[in-house]
Amino acid sequence: MNIYNKVSQVRNQVKEWKRAGLSVGFVPTMGYLHEGHESLIRKAASENDKVVVSIFVNPTQFGPNEDLEKYPRDLKKDSLICAGAGADLIFHPEIEEMYVKDACTSVNMNGLTDGLCGKSRPTHFSGVCTVVTKLFNIVPADKAYFGEKDAQQLAIIKKMVEDLNIDIQIIGCPIIREEDGLAKSSRNIYLSPVEREAALVLNKSLKVARKAIEAGVKNTSDLKGLIVDMIEKEPLAKIDYVEIVDSRSLKEVDFIEENVLVALAVYIGKTRLIDNFTYFI
Numbered sequence: 001m002n003i004y005n006k007v008s009q010v011r012n013q014v015k016e017w018k019r020a021g022l023s024v025g026f027v028p029t030m031g032y033l034h035e036g037h038e039s040l041i042r043k044a045a046s047e048n049d050k051v052v053v054s055i056f057v058n059p060t061q062f063g064p065n066e067d068l069e070k071y072p073r074d075l076k077k078d079s080l081i082c083a084g085a086g087a088d089l090i091f092h093p094e095i096e097e098m099y100v101k102d103a104c105t106s107v108n109m110n111g112l113t114d115g116l117c118g119k120s121r122p123t124h125f126s127g128v129c130t131v132v133t134k135l136f137n138i139v140p141a142d143k144a145y146f147g148e149k150d151a152q153q154l155a156i157i158k159k160m161v162e163d164l165n166i167d168i169q170i171i172g173c174p175i176i177r178e179e180d181g182l183a184k185s186s187r188n189i190y191l192s193p194v195e196r197e198a199a200l201v202l203n204k205s206l207k208v209a210r211k212a213i214e215a216g217v218k219n220t221s222d223l224k225g226l227i228v229d230m231i232e233k234e235p236l237a238k239i240d241y242v243e244i245v246d247s248r249s250l251k252e253v254d255f256i257e258e259n260v261l262v263a264l265a266v267y268i269g270k271t272r273l274i275d276n277f278t279y280f281i
């Protein structure tokens with residue numbers, strides 16, 4: 001498995017594979033890989049002849065007071081995970097390789113990016129759309145794989161690919177959880193043992209909401225109330241948002257009549273964690 005840091009190297013390699021008639025799967029990441037990423041790489045390897053993983057902590061998707069500087073990095077461990085899961089190439093560019101000094105083009109979207117995480121992270125999705133478009137141009141793969149934990153990001157990327165006629169199939173993959181239910185995330189490393197325990201409230205409150213829906217509660221303000229009440233009982237938790245939205249438009253709904261995304265973002269201490277489930281009618 002090669003690790004390339006130049007755009008031209010990756011582009012040439014992928015083009016060569018395509019010329020040879022090989023299919024290419026792509027897993028874009030910011031590194032510090034965990035079993036969630038590993039599941040994406042394994043799925044890509046099972047569906048394609050070749051797999052590219054990008055590892056790039058993208059500065060444009062971090063807000064001014066966010067964790068860009070301290071975002072965890074471990075290329076050595078990441079390489080082992082990639083090789084073990086069936087990747088053929090890692091693209092690991094420096095910031096200067098990805099963004100020319102006078103870059104003045106970005107990809108922006110309206111609507112889907114406004115709610116949920118977009119409310120408290122107003123520049124985040126423009127950074128994501130811009131870097132993902134650039135990565136798709138650098139790695140002209142057949143399929144790209146993203147986790148459903150970032151449900152809003154997945155919906156946005158699917159729409160962006162449709163809107164901009166980008167020739168790639170977007171595959172969403174299920175959330176991978178720790179045994180006790182905490183969704184795997186590179187940011188879990190920030191949690192102290194006490195915070196790690198407190199963080200279980202995210203998944204626990206979602207489970208309570210799912211049970212209530214299954215028992216017939218369809219009014220979303222009642223459902224959100226159940227989640228909020230439970231999280232507020234956890235002293236280390238501070239809610240950023242709890243939302244129930246249409247799973248395609250990501251618009252808030254009052255009653256559950258179509259498939260919905262039940263999503264939340266909660267600070268545990270200083271660490272912002274997200275989790276969700278989709279309820280299919």
Ligand code: PAF
Binds near residue numbers: 056128132
């Ligand atoms: O989900 C992530 O890790 C990032 O947002 C992505 C898609 C790699 C873009 O930087």
